[in-house]
Amino acid sequence: MDSAVLELAGLRKSFGALKATDDVSLTLRPGEIHALIGPNGAGKTTLMAQISGGLRPDAGVIRFRGQDVTGLSVAQRARLGLGRSFQISSLIPEYSARRNVMLALQAREGHPYRFLWPVRRDRGLTEPARAILDRVGLGPRASVPAGELAHGERRLLEIAMALALEPACFLLDEPMAGMGTEGVGRLIAFLRELKAQAPILLVEHDMDAVFALADRVSVLVYGRIIASGTVAEIRANPEVRRAYLGDEETTA
Amino acid sequence: MAEMRREYILNAVIVAALFAVPLWALMAGEPFIITLATRVALLALAAVGLNIALGLGGMVSFGHALYFGIGGYAAGILAHHAFSGTPVAFGIPGTNQMLVIWAVAMGLSGLVALAVGALSLRTSGIFFIMITLAFAQMGFFFTLSWPAYGGEDGLPIFVRNQFPGVNTMLPWELFLLSFAVLLAALGLFAVLRAARFGAALMAIRQNPDRAAAVGISPFGVKLTAFVISGMLTGLAGAMMADLTRFTSPAMMAWTMSGELIVIILLGGVGRLCGPVVGAAILVGFETLFGGWTEHWQLWLGLVLLGAVLFARGGVIGLLAGREGHG
Numbered sequence: 001m002d003s004a005v006l007e008l009a010g011l012r013k014s015f016g017a018l019k020a021t022d023d024v025s026l027t028l029r030p031g032e033i034h035a036l037i038g039p040n041g042a043g044k045t046t047l048m049a050q051i052s053g054g055l056r057p058d059a060g061v062i063r064f065r066g067q068d069v070t071g072l073s074v075a076q077r078a079r080l081g082l083g084r085s086f087q088i089s090s091l092i093p094e095y096s097a098r099r100n101v102m103l104a105l106q107a108r109e110g111h112p113y114r115f116l117w118p119v120r121r122d123r124g125l126t127e128p129a130r131a132i133l134d135r136v137g138l139g140p141r142a143s144v145p146a147g148e149l150a151h152g153e154r155r156l157l158e159i160a161m162a163l164a165l166e167p168a169c170f171l172l173d174e175p176m177a178g179m180g181t182e183g184v185g186r187l188i189a190f191l192r193e194l195k196a197q198a199p200i201l202l203v204e205h206d207m208d209a210v211f212a213l214a215d216r217v218s219v220l221v222y223g224r225i226i227a228s229g230t231v232a233e234i235r236a237n238p239e240v241r242r243a244y245l246g247d248e249e250t251t252a
Numbered sequence: 253m254a255e256m257r258r259e260y261i262l263n264a265v266i267v268a269a270l271f272a273v274p275l276w277a278l279m280a281g282e283p284f285i286i287t288l289a290t291r292v293a294l295l296a297l298a299a300v301g302l303n304i305a306l307g308l309g310g311m312v313s314f315g316h317a318l319y320f321g322i323g324g325y326a327a328g329i330l331a332h333h334a335f336s337g338t339p340v341a342f343g344i345p346g347t348n349q350m351l352v353i354w355a356v357a358m359g360l361s362g363l364v365a366l367a368v369g370a371l372s373l374r375t376s377g378i379f380f381i382m383i384t385l386a387f388a389q390m391g392f393f394f395t396l397s398w399p400a401y402g403g404e405d406g407l408p409i410f411v412r413n414q415f416p417g418v419n420t421m422l423p424w425e426l427f428l429l430s431f432a433v434l435l436a437a438l439g440l441f442a443v444l445r446a447a448r449f450g451a452a453l454m455a456i457r458q459n460p461d462r463a464a465a466v467g468i469s470p471f472g473v474k475l476t477a478f479v480i481s482g483m484l485t486g487l488a489g490a491m492m493a494d495l496t497r498f499t500s501p502a503m504m505a506w507t508m509s510g511e512l513i514v515i516i517l518l519g520g521v522g523r524l525c526g527p528v529v530g531a532a533i534l535v536g537f538e539t540l541f542g543g544w545t546e547h548w549q550l551w552l553g554l555v556l557l558g559a560v561l562f563a564r565g566g567v568i569g570l571l572a573g574r575e576g577h578g
Contacts, residue, residue, distance in 0.1 A: 052465065078467035090462045092455045094575070103455050107467040112452035113476065115444055119451050165466060 004029050004063075005169045005199050006051070006082075011060035013046055013223075020046040021057065022223035028169055033191065033200045035210045038220035039244065044203050045087065047220065048173050051201070052084050053077045065168055078107070083167025083198070085158040087174045093147030097138055097157050100146050101129040104164035129164070136160045136190070152183045159190075170200040176209050188212055211235070219243065259572035263525045267438075270296075270528060271431060278424050286423040287495070288539060292531045293430040294492045299515040299527030300437045301484030306513070307522030308445060309477045310457030314381045314509050315368070315388030319482040321504030322364060323357035323489025325395065328407040328499035330356065335410055350415040353490055361486025362479050369478035373471060385506060392504040406500025413494050420494065430491060434528070437484055442524055444480070453477050454522075485512070514552070518559050520566030523575065529567045 004027035013021035020043045028034045038044055049055040051062060053074035062070045069077055078084070092100050102125040106112065109124070119125055133139050136156045141149060146157060155175055162170055175191075176184050188209055191200060204210050210217065211231050218228040221243045227234060234240055270289060277285035298320055305311040330353050333339065333346025340346055347353060372383040401407045412420045419425050444450045456463045456470045463470055493499040502508070511534060518533050519526030534552065541548035563570040 054461075073469065074461075074464040075467050075469040078465055084465050086462075086465070090459060090465070092458045092462060094458055095455065099451070103451055103463070103468075104466040106448050106451065107463075112448050112468050112473055114448040116447055118443075118446035119448055120446065122448075161462075161466060 005065060006201065007061075007063040008051070009061045009063070011047070011050060011057045011062070013050060013055065013057050019223045021050065024060070024220070024223070024225055026218050026225065026228065028199045028201050030199055031195060032215040033195050033202055033213050035202045035204060035214035035217045036220060037204065037207070037210055037217060042220040043223040044220055045173070046223075048087075048171060048203055052082065052171060078165065081165070081168035082171060083162035083165040083169065084171040085155075085162045085173060085175055087177065087203070089151075089154040089158055091146035091154060091157055091161075094145055096143050096145055097133060097149065097153075097160070098126070098129050098142040100157055101132050101160050101164045102126065104161040105129060108165050132160050132163050135163070137186070152179050155179055155183075155187075159187075163194075167198055169198050170194065172200055173203050174205060175202070176204055176206045184209055256576045259523070259568065259575075262568065262572045266525045266528050267435070270434075270532070274424065274427050283423045286427050288535055290423065290427045290430045290495055291492075292528070292535045293427065293434045294488050294495060295511075295515060295531035295534065296528040297430070297434045297437050297491070298485045298488035299512050299519075299531060300434070300441055301481045301486075301488060302512045303481075303516055303522065303527055304441060304444065304484065305478050305481035306516055307526070308450060308453050308457065309474055309481075311373070311474060311478060311481075312381050312513070313384040313478070313481070314506070314513065315384030315386070316482070316485050316512050317504045317506065317508035318368070318384075318388035318391045319361040319365060319485040320489035320492070320508060320512075321388075321391055321395065321499075321501070322361045323486035323491075324493040324499035324503040325401065325407070326357035326360055326486070327353050327413065327490040327493040328409055329401055331409045331411075331413055332401065332407060348411065348413045350413045350420070350490075350494070353413055354487055357486045357490035358483040361489075362483040365479045365482025366475070368482075369475045373474050373478065385509065388504060388506060388509055392501055392506070395501040395504055402500070404501060406498055406502070409493060409497040409499070412497060426495065430495070433487070433491065437487075438524060438528075440484075445524075449473070449476070514556055516566075518556060518566055520568030523566065523568040523572075526566055526568050533567070 006028040009025050011021050011024045024047060036044055046055065050057045053072060057070065061068055064080060064082060069080065092103060102119060105125050105128055106119065130142065133142050136159055138153060138156050138160060141153060146154065149157060159175060176187060179187065184206060191213055194200065214231055216229065217231060217234040218225050219234060219240050226243060227237045227240050270292065274286040274289035302313065302316045305313050329340065330346045331348055334348040368384065368387045372380055375383060396404050414420060415429055418429050452463065452468050452473050456473055460470045489503060515527055515530030515534055519528065519530030537548055537552045541551050559566055565574065
């Protein structure tokens with residue numbers, strides 16, 4: 001329990017009167033997939049932004065591998081081992097898939113102030129990039145600019161870039177978004193394998209995927225975690241059922 | 253891949269042409285053309301500097317005339333004191349040695365670029381453009397009201413500064429020197445672009461959030477590129493002052509900053525030899541049309557319009573296709 005990789009304690013974030021994050025605490029333990037679910041507008045994106053460093057919480061602490069990272073920038077957190085994929089694919093559009101992964105690899109290896117040796121002849125980058133692209137199944141598309149990849153391929157490249165960072169935890173923001181059923185099936189198998197490498201905090205809309213994958217699920221509604229537990233517990237939780245099924249009644 | 257090879261060949265042709273034209277002029281006894289080619293080389297050098305910030309880093313500096321002018325005044329002021337035998341300040345003597353002048357020009361430009369960049373790189377878009385312009389205008393008005401060094405009349409360099417083993421008074425030798433420095437700058441540009449630094453810089457231009465998410469802090473990378481960029485443009489300014497044997501506030505005017513951007517847009521943003529092509533077009537228009545109409549810039553404007561509307565990659569993009577980042 002005490003060896004949580006990622007720990008949020010009492011996070012709060014308001015935009016005016018709107019409490020987007022309202023006293024959120026959760027942990028991510030080694031070897032698990034912790035899914036964060038919730039209806040639209042529940043504050044999942046805001047929460048993810050605070051974990052990755054794009055947004056500063058009003059109150060609360062984010063601890064990563066025992067270190068307080070609440071005040072650190074996005075880049076600093078990434079260097080500590082927070083590997084993130086974006087909800088809407090965010091890649092370097094003119095770079096090939098290979099060079100996108102190489103960028104992540106070079107960032108992991110150290111500072112970017114190396115002015116002489118050309119990257120395309122840097123085997124320390126090209127070889128692992130090839131291996132990672134093969135692993136996610138993008139090997140044959142390595143030379144295609146990211147901007148020209150199909151939607152599903154871009155989602156995979158997002159994962160490949162997170163992999164390249166060899167992070168201590170993965171922060172995956174709707175990795176299945178917009179993928180076909182076949183793609184989702186393959187990704188589920190892949191993530192199940194991936195969690196042995198580093199735990200995954202997964203934000204996902206696809207409930208079948210969440211229930212198939214998650215070791216624990218936390219349900220976020222109006223910025224608050226209303227329930228947290230195993231898949232079976234969450235499924236049986238009447239409050240969760242109301243939040244999801246009764247959504248239309250409450251907002252009317 | 254084929255497109256990349258085409259760009260290699262095109263670059264070789266461009267560089268060879270910049271060498272061949274003045275060589276022909278030397279044979280034909282046309283020193284004026286050699287001087288024009290030197291002017292192309294030095295404007296290209298200044299634009300290679302800007303191309304690092306603008307082309308690779310996406311930082312649209314509308315104030316690079318500041319560094320061009322700092323270089324020009326470094327050359328002018330040091331030569332002025334060497335000529336008159338008076339110290340510049342605090343007993344430091346002037347010099348007529350180009351190597352020393354270049355070092356001073358690059359050092360000062362770099363320091364000013366560091367300060368300007370540190371203040372302006374927190375902004376982006378139109379704000380960045382306006383802040384860089386504002387700093388350059390401060391430099392412009394400062395030199396304008398600096399009577400010790402000619403004020404608005406500018407400062408002549410009576411005897412061209414010297415470089416070991418080169419007779420700088422001979423147009424051909426001065427061209428060779430300028431050409432060599434341009435080649436070195438192009439080499440630097442290519443090396444930086446291919447290295448990890450370039451990979452990070454170009455990634456930041458395209459998607460700063462993604463760069464940060466893999467752990468690359470955009471600010472430091474951009475600032476470093478901005479300083480290198482200012483230093484190269486400063487070097488070009490120092491050499492240009494020696495070519496024209498004159499330095500004046502006009503070197504820092506906003507039109508000069510605009511010309512450098514025009515050169516890059518015409519040649520091809522971020523392309524290795526884009527600045528060379530752009531500078532050749534600019535000097536060509538200036539010379540050909542400047543002879544029979546003072547409105548030559550109107551025609552240049554039309555060409556620029558054409559480039560922006562129909563050839564987004566400039567001349568290089570038109571001839572060599574899109575840039576590849578295999």
